Amino acid sequence: MALLDVEDLSVTYHGRGADVRAVDRVSLSVEPGEVVAVVGESGSGKSTLALSLTRLLPSPPAELRARRVRFEGVDLLTASEPQLQRLRGGRIAYVFQDPATSLNPVLTIGEQLREPIERHTDRRGHDADTVALDWLSRVGIPSAQRRLGAYPHEFSGGMQQRVMIAMAMASHPQLLIADEPTSALDVTVQVQILRLLRDLQRRLGLSLLLISHDLLVVQRLAHRTVVLSRGAVVESGPTEQVLQRPAHPYTKSLLEARASMTWRRGEGGPDG
Ligand SMILES: Nc1ncnc2c1ncn2[C@@H]1O[C@H](COP(=O)(O)OP(=O)(O)OP(=O)(O)O)[C@@H](O)[C@H]1O
Ligand SMILES: [Mg+2]
Structure with missing residues (x-):
């Protein structure tokens, strides 16, 4: 049985x-232990899709319709708000694009890490701090003990994103939804964060819904790829097949845009 099973999901924003x-x-x-990528250009509906899965979008303005949205066999369309709250940041965790705005500037890293641990596990107080410390080390933060007392602004963007990943992982999610997790970071840091996500995914058998406009990111991580254009799936399949033998013109144009960017970089553009 699929871990996440979505059929005919539509979201409409009713505005002025x-x-x-x-x-x-x-x-x-998404199957257990599988990495599924959702790709598409800006405005294609990737974030709306990600947020609607756990009904995180305020309604109104968002109206959600679906034949089926099931996670671990539970019907998320009819789940109660308390049920959904337990799930979000629990069995389903999110990592977003910009760690700087996701972290609370007035709380220490340790205080912020303790929050999901105390909310979603039975570890409390000093015991929760031990788990927090453990996660900080596991996501590759050096001198983790000392860093627990630091504030977000004392961390680089890459380190902040590692903290966000630690916070997401601390509740032992089965599904991690990562919405452009590396787009706000420098190119070299992007590679490190992707490697971290891949290691965690493999080691823990985590399922990952990876949202990205960057086909190189997708190629590195995803088993299967779903291509979104104007909110609709235009193509999906094994990543290798989608990227190497794209069937849809939209996928081809995404690939061509990516290839010309790489080529320009190779020519010694701003990224060397
Ligand atoms: N709160 C909102 N109210 C009205 N329209 C919205 C709202 N949020 C998003 N939209 C529209 O919905 C469409 C999909 O937006 P969404 O943010 O999901 O795209 P995306 O693929 O995540 O884009 P990006 O790559 O820029 O993050 C866009 O046309 C956007 O303008
Ligand atoms: Mg988005």
């Missing part, structure tokens, strides 16, 4: 102007 159908009858599934 015309309605926007941001997600259009999307079906996808």
Whole structure:
């Protein structure tokens, strides 16, 4: 049985102007231990899809319809708000693009890490601090003990994203939804964060829904890839097949855009 099973999910934003159908009858599934990528250009509905899975979008303006959204066999369409709250940041954890705005500037890293641990596990107080310390080391933060008392602004962007990943992992999620987890970071740091995500995923048998506009990121991590255009799935399949033998013109254009960027870099552009 699929861990996450989505069929015909649509999300419409009802605003003052015309309605926007941001997600259009999307079906996808994620198996235990599988990495599934969702790719598409800006505005294609990736974040809306990610947030709607645990009904994180305020309604109104967002209206969600689906034939099925199931996680570990539980129907998320009819789940109660307390049920969904237990799930979010628990069995389903999120990592977002910009760690600087996700972290609370006035709390120490240790205090912020303790929050998901105390909320989603039975570890409390000093015991929770031990778990927090353990996670900080596992995501590759050096001098973790000392860093527990530091504030977010004392960390680089890459280190902040490692903290966000530690916070997401501390509740032992089965599914991690990572929405552009490396887009705000320098190129070299991007590679390190991707490696960390891949190691955690493999070591823990985690399922990962990886959202990205960057096909190189997808190629490195994803078993299967779903291509989104204007909210709808235009192509999906094993990553290798989608990237090497794209069937849809939209996928081809994404690949061409990516290839020309790499080529420009090779020519000694701003990224060397
Ligand atoms: N709160 C909102 N109200 C109205 N429309 C919205 C809202 N949020 C997003 N949209 C629209 O929904 C569509 C999908 O947006 P979404 O942010 O999901 O795309 P995305 O693929 O994540 O883009 P990006 O790569 O830039 O993050 C866009 O047309 C966007 O303008
Ligand atoms: Mg987005």
